[in-house]
Amino acid sequence: MQCNKTVFNYYPVATGWFLSKTIDIWWTMNRILIFTLSLLLTQLAAHAQLSVTENGNTVTLQNNLAAFSFNTTNADLTSIVNHKGVSLLGKKGRGYLLGPGFSMSPTTYSLVRKTDSLIEIAFDHEADNHFHYSLHYIIRPGVSGVYCYLTQSHKAGDSAGIYGQTRWGISANESLFNYHLVRDSIQGPMPAMSSFSDANKIQDWTYRLPDGTVYTKYNYADYIEDRYVHGMAGTASNLGLFVIQASHEYLNGGPTKQYQNVHSTPYLICMFNCGHFLSDKRKSDDVITGDWQKTDGPFLLYTNEGSDINAIWTNAKQQAQQEIAQWPYQWMQTPDYPLQRGTVTGTLLLNNQPAANTHMILAAPGYDWQAQTSGYIYAVRTDAKGFFTIPHVRAGSYTLYAYGANQTASFSKANITVSANKTTAIGVLAWQPANHGxxxxxxxxxxxxxxxxxxxxxxxxxxxxxxxxxxxxxxxxxxxxxxxxxxxxxxxxxxxxxxxxxxxxxxxxxxxxxxxxxxxxxxxxxxxxxxxxxxxxxxxxxxxxxxxxxxxxxxxxxxxxxxxxxxxxxxxxxxxxxxxxxxxxxxxxxxxxxxx
Structure with a gap:
């Protein structure tokens, strides 16, 4: 009987424990299910808000965070409205592509792709400078902005063309934006256009202001190395508008190149081929005679908001890091943007010692990489042991250049072949500068x-x-x-x-x-x-x-x-x-x- 009593007393305890655990598991499963359904509904809602609307000469791309409208006759971006209904461009603002001897007018508009995950449109233009320009915009759910890329091409049978300065720029609402943001160390207020006058003009885009100081847009030019975002913000509106470039591969000039970024108007720039700060004595590859194609971008035109300038800038930098982590963008579908890339590795020794913190440039042969415009350029620095890794390289044949390490001359190694999905391990490179005594x-x-x-x-x-x-x-x-x-x-x-x-x-x-x-x-x-x-x-x-x-x-x-x-x-x-x-x-x- 004692044994039976013990057994009798044990089962109620065990049953309670079992029921308690069952209830815990049930609630846990329900919470997981609720969270999953909530996440799914959020994603479905975001996708449901992804739309393209055509109305006369206007086409509008919209997601759950912003709407972007374009003129189908000239490819101008004519309106940006954020999720709160604020017009970032105002009545006169616009975004457009501009280069030597051409604009995008007239243009041919087309809807390229429309899926649950993105919408892509394109504007095509045959220019008098013997190039074809195809300007694309892509909107994705959950991204507060629109992606843009440009594919330029030339046919061997056409007359020679000069690939000159080519830029995408946007003028925004002056009442909303009054502050430059280029780096943590390059920031400042943006004077109103009313403070400029021809009587006080010193040189191009350089004016003496009423308080005696001088404003010039060139104060906000900057090197591209280690800089992936620049833009403008409003001290009163608490709004931001930025260009985010996840890669510099399509930019000309390499890490020593300085680019125009942002200035009063307010005007924000994404330079594809920048002519500023290039010597007029350089010998360049900008004369295009044969079959040629180059894709610039995609970059992200990003809109945000924050409690103050610092919060806006911090958020933009965080978004830039997210974009960098996604490069090359797997949602791209164009033949001139390969998703499968290669990697180049090696170790540079200077006089048999590690060449630390030395610039390594992977670019085309034949021309000074500073002057190259028509191809793609990749740049990194060596670590303390002289080791370097150059990721996400398009397949092709390159020359590897090195400069720095307190050497006036540079180093180069030709015939570097890069293949998709492979690592080109160069090994040890011996840099022995010439001895002149x-x-x-x-x-x-x-x-x-x-x-x-x-x-x-x-x-x-x-x-x-x-x-x-x-x-x-x-x-x-x-x-x-x-x-x-x-x-x-x-x-x-x-x-x-x-x-x-x-x-x-x-x-x-x-x-x-x-x-x-x-x-x-x-x-x-x-x-x-x-x-x-x-x-x-x-x-x-x-x-x-x-x-x-x-x-x-x-x-x-x-x-x-x-x-x-x-x-x-x-x-x-x-x-x-x-x-x-x-x-x-x-x-x-x-x-x-x-x-x-």
Whole structure:
């Protein structure tokens, strides 16, 4: 009986435990089911709100967050209305594609794709410059913006065409946007257009304001390296409008290229092929004669809102990271945008040591990568061990270039073949720069910028060139680069480099002048102890007068001369600008003297 009693008492406990666990599982399953259904309904609602509407000469793409309307006769983006019904462009704003010798009018409109996950439309135009332009817009559910890409093509049978500056830009509602956002370090208020007048115009898009300060759109130009989002916001409206570029592969010029981004109007730009800060002396691949096609983008025109400027900017940067993680976009369906890409890896050694933090450029052969426009360019930096990985590369044949590591010259390796879904492991690359004798001295760090010189870290500002002396004396071993040598030589005069030598030389010597930029066609005369060894005209890249302080278009000037010009004791190298226009001059990267 005792045993039966024990058994009798146990079962009620076990039954209660079992019922309790059953109820817990039931509630858990119901919560999972409710959450799943809620998520599904949310997704269905978002997809249900994805629509395309055609009304006369207007076509509208809409999702649950915004609506974008286009003119089907000229491809203009004529309206953006956010989820609160606010018109971001106002009555006069518009977004459009523009390039040399063409606009998109007249255009042929077509509906390319319409699915539950996206809608794609296209505008096609045959231009007088012998190119065909196909401008596409894609809207997706849950994304507060519209994607845009451009495919340009040329046929071998057509006349040669010049692939010049090509940009997509949008003018927005001035009452809503009054603040530039380019980087954390490049931001600022956007003056109203009413504050500009022709009477106070200094140069193109550069004005003296009523308070005496100078506004120029070039203060908000910037390098593309490590920058994937730029735009504008409103301090009162708490709205933002941004261009997000998940990849730079289609942009010309590589990591040293500076691009126009945003300026008063308000005007936001996505440059595809940017002509700013390129030397007029460059030899480019922009003359297209054969069969050619290039796809620029997609980029995301992104709209958002926030409690203040910082919140708007933070959200835009977060969205940019989400876009980068998705590249290449798997929802793209066009032959010139391969979804399957390759990877290139390797290790760069400089004089048998790891070349840390060195720029690696994968680009076409034949032309200076700075001047390349017609193909695709990929850029990364090496890690501390000299190792690099270049992901998401289109299949093809490339040349690998390297620069930096305090070297004025660069490294290259040709015939790099990239295949889809494969890793091209190059292995160890040995960079052995040419030896021209003993380095007697070097002024500056060779990295294709003015880094380390006075004003080189100053925010972009028109007129800094006026603060540079016409003549200066710099003594090797005594003077300080950060205070005594300036970012640019901008006025007629002489800059003297004083140094001493403990010996005399009879063999050829080499003076290397790495030019970070040059503006308004100055003439540089180089003298060694009073004797001219070189006269050079570096041309114009518009760097100095358009607020650049770090550089423009890189040029390498190597000047061999008779070593007997160097004397035991005191020596002087003179950099002479006999004449230079206001806002012109030469920006120096590094200057190096070698002899044996």
């Amino acid at each position: 003993k380095i007697l001295w070097q002024l500056g760090i060779a990295d294709r910028t003015t880094r380390g010189f006075r004003f080189s870290d100053h925010p972009r500002e028109y007129g800094i060139f006026d603060q540079v002396p016409d003549s200066l004396h710099f003594t090797i071993g005594q003077s300080k680069e950060a205070t005594d040598w300036y970012y640019a030589q901008t006025k007629p005069g002489n800059w003297y480099i004083h140094f001493t030598s403990n010996t005399s030389y009879t063999k050829p010597a080499l003076l290397t002048i790495a030019i970070a930029g040059a503006a308004k066609n100055p003439t540089l005369q180089v003298l060694v102890n009073g004797q001219t060894v070189k006269t050079y005209k570096p041309g114009n890249d518009a760097s100095v007068y358009r607020s650049a302080v770090a550089g423009g278009y890189y040029q390498l000037l190597e000047i061999p001369f008779d070593g007997s010009l160097l004397q035991k004791g005191n020596n002087i190298i003179t950099l002479q600008l006999p004449d230079v226009k206001n806002g012109g001059g030469i920006m120096y990267d590094a200057i190096k003297l070698e002899a044996e």
